[in-house]
Amino acid sequence: MEIDYCAELEKDVRFTEGLKACLQCGICCAICPAAEFYNYDPRTIVTTVQQGDNHQIEELLKSETIWYCGQCMSCKTRCPRGNTPGFVIQALRKLSQQYGFFTQSEKGRQQYAIKKTVGENVLNKGYCVHPDLVAYDMHPEQGPIWDWVQQNKEAVYERLGANLNKEGVGALRKIHKKNLDELAAIFEVTGGSRLYEIIEEESEKQAQRMQLGFSKTADNEYFNHVYTYNSNTHFES
């Protein structure tokens, strides 16, 4: 049976909040940082969804387009109709992952890299970002000063009042197991764990289709591909 994507979108409160009625003024495009550097136009997304053509929405879920938005939410401030294209994008990305369409686009496939880094960090360490995660070789843009912080981690964080990986209070303290267990239980009950599983399962299938190595750890060919590959077809000046 064909999935009714409009009905699915309507279930997401961000969608109902994010789309009232678009008057096609284009203000969101004028201020959108993604529209400036990608082949992207939030107005077109809003129009497609508003028109409610199931086939076109499915095409959107498979497309590169929905993955360009940076979720800055500048569009929420400026839209004269009170729409938020950024919220609509969130609802579309949710469906794209739920139905496994995200692996059909280069930018969508990157969800695997984000799950493997930030996603696993949340449950393993209790932080989205942690000095152990922001390795200098994956983040050369952080410059020699970050290399220095990394090389002298214990001494530098202690000097600056943090409590890196230790018991007690303070910045970067070790998050106690009982708190990590509560986070894991929340993920289990609310669908967070299921989404992680979907990202893994669909990515593994895609790795097979692309004939790239895949494994449980992030140290695999598919990860390196989705994390670094850019076809340079996302912007035409």
Place this chain on the structure above:
Amino acid sequence: MKPIDSETKHTWNVYQKDIANDNFYYARSCIRQNFFPASEHMFLHILRNVLGKHVYDDPNHTTCTGIGYHSDIVPFETIQTVVARHFSLMTEAGLENIAISCVTSFGIYTEILDTWHHFPEQLEQTREFLYKATKREFNLPKTIAHTSDIIYKFRHEIAEKSTYSLVNIETGNPLQAVEHIGCHYAKMFPNKGIGGAEFPQVLSGMIQAWGGNVVDYPERRHCCGFGFRNYLVQANRGYSISNTQKKLESMKPYNPDFILTNCPGCAMFIDKWQYTISEMEGKTYDAHGYGIPVLTYEELAGLVLGINPWDLGLQIHQIQSDRLLQKIGIPYDSTMKYTDSKGNALPKPNVPTYILQ
């Protein structure tokens, strides 16, 4: 180019927001703990030891998962429940004012409270999820403030206790500052930010109270370019750097002495992308090749309060602040820049190709 002092315009004087006077539950930021650990520490120091306020620093607090949520790997239901757990910890501590040090988290808390207001069934569902997962219950906070709101609220008290002001000691003129406010501070819910989304006063109010001048630049409200997935994935970082460059190009003609931000990501990106742009294009954004220092509001408050710049962590920015310290007349010991907590010298960092240190 003549700086435009926008703050004298009527609109900039309008602000609204209920910020508690005391007794805060501290919700820490992942990005700040990584890149600005001293600012996280200084917020507590300034509130507790300079202003005499009570702030609870909770070892049980975790990430809000916000970076995951805005890169779409964490469902809305999940983050609502993680935030509910934080409210439960706050309730357990007997507190009702939450002080949130991350702009991404702040935006998320405001979005969730707004959602619960308009869709009470989401609140009920979250209560059920949290109870099922952890047996926890919670009260909603009475006030919610970003930590920059709190420093703003006490800016005049800080000025009264200050040792230095934001004036160039050589010329006697106020320092020229530009500010950048994190998008999620007020663009989603303008009534939750001081001055709203278009005329936010939160940072400019601090700069002015401490003697500086705020320069209006055309791309003042443009996003720094973090863009979540657009930085997290290496292949997408062109988006992030391009947006930061757009801002830097826009502020350069005004020769700012420093950039003040209230968002951990923005502070990090505007600092680090100056380095990357210099390596890619040989270009720097001040007249002398040092780049424009990017400060957090605790770092700026700390400087006017006379706190040692190396206790504030200015040495772990890629753009160094030595010239700014000289302009304000703050004495500093360069030999203590790269040391451990006991003053022992650590090996020095490598120097960038173009940015002078």
